[in-house]
Every structure is written in structure tokens, then in C-alpha cells.
Amino acid sequence: MYSADSEPMTATSRTADGIAIRLSAIVNDAAELALIDPALFSGVGLMRTEFLMTSPAEALDEERHYEIYRQALRWAGGAPVTIRMLDLGGDKPLPGVGGKTGESSMGLRGIRFLLARPELARIQARALLRAAARGTLDVLLPMVTVPDELEAMRAIFEAESDALIRRGVEVHMPEIGVMVEVPAAALMLDRFSRSAFFSFGTNDLAQYLMAAAREDQTVATLYDAAAPAVLRLIVQGVAAAEAMNRPIGICGEMASEPRHLPGLLAAGLRHFSVVPNRIADVRSVIAGLRSDGRAQKG
């Protein structure tokens, strides 16, 4: 289990001035759940489903999707679980389904890929609709660039929900939220009023904003999730989401890095998704910071 052996921890984290910060888990693999203590997290903030499917047969198997989502809901024990739809293509190919190694990260990936292969999106939507009837499950859409993509995916969920209900299957329409990882979407967040919530994907937001590929070591100094341009966009996005009364959090890896926490708190973020083995560090750093990101004196 990932847990600190010193002081007892709970799912609630507080800044030095007493502001509650929600810390959720980032999960890449269902097997990982057995190693993570759910008591340390407020549910799952990001479940990457592309790594759960290792073959075309698995990606196209609605029951397999459903079972994994149920497993995550059981693990969370009533806390919200945010499942991200398949982010295939770009740097995440799945041979036989889509994408190829070395493909551009600005090509057919994430929601673009799902809308180009709607049969895949429909399978996943059905599993998500069924699982959402069994617990608090939210759906996150990767690589959204324009509001029409959100609308198109919502239409797929509506159609699949109607079809399942006609067959007498129990479903629940989950909250559907947008990942903020493409600069155009980040700048225009106010246009996404149909997004139930938002989550910053700073791993990608940084690469697109800085024009520096995340896997390219030759531009590693430019690829900086905490660059002033990225932080400015985060500040703007938080303000836009608040004006729309929509929750906004972060599921990029920078929220697992203590050195970035002051900037993220100062930007107004209060919900962080964290890599499980960093939870103790993140919690203790937050406890020493004020909610404006400054260190607590004395």
C-alpha cells in the first residue's frame, strides 16, 4: 500500500490556513488499485483507459470495460470516479485499433480518434452508462479542441442511453467533462458551457502551448508545465470555470510535484489528481502552504 507510516492520513487535505483541497488518485491500470489505500484519496480523478486495453479484442469488449469501471467504483467506496475515455493515437497507439508508433501528437488522437471511430466510442459509452448506474462515475473527454466535439460525444451517450433503456438495461447519464489540454479550448473555456466540469491536462497543455514535444529531450527545457504562459492560462481557465459555476481541477502530473504546488494553489485550484506514490509528499507540502500558495510562516 502507498501510505505514510508516520502520521495517520485521511482523504481530506488542508492548507495551513484551513482550506480543504481535494486529492484524488491517478490510475493507469486496474491492477494498481489493489496497491492503493482508498482512504488516502477522494476517489479517482483520472483513470486512463487506453492502458487498460492491451489488444483490439479488449478495447472492443464492452464487458471488459464495464468490469474495470465497476472495480474502480468498488475501490472508491462511494467517492467519485472519473474515467477518461480512450486517448488513443498520437503517442498512445494500440496496434490493430488505431494509431502507430511515432505518430504526431497533433493528429488523430483522443476525442478526434473516437469520433472518427464511433463504434469504439459507442462501446465505451455503453459500458460507462451501465457502470454509472452503480456508483458515482464521471466521464472525462481527452483532447477536446472545440465545443462541437463535446456535443458530438454527448449525442453518442444520449443515443446509446436510449437504446439501452429500450432493452431494459439499467443506465445513468454520467456527468461529462472536458480535459483542458489544448490551448484553444483553454482560451475559450467559457464556450464549453455544456461541460459539467473541467480538468487541466498540463502534460499536453504544456507541450502544445510551448511548441515543445513532451517526449523530445532536445527541447526539455522549454517543455515546462510551470512556464509562466501555462500558469497564466490556468489562472484564466479557473476564472472562466468559476464564472460558469463549474468545478475545475488538474490531472496533469505537475500536481504530483511539490515544487509546483504553490503555483497551482495561487492559481486557485482546489482539486488535484495525484500519482498514488506521491500522495504523502503532496499532502505534507499542502499542509505547509497557505491557500494563496505562500509558505506558512513560523
Ligand code: PEP
Ligand atoms: C495530460 O495531458 O496532462 C494528461 C493527464 O493526459 P495524458 O498524460 O494521459 O496525455
Ligand code: MG
Ligand atoms: Mg493528455
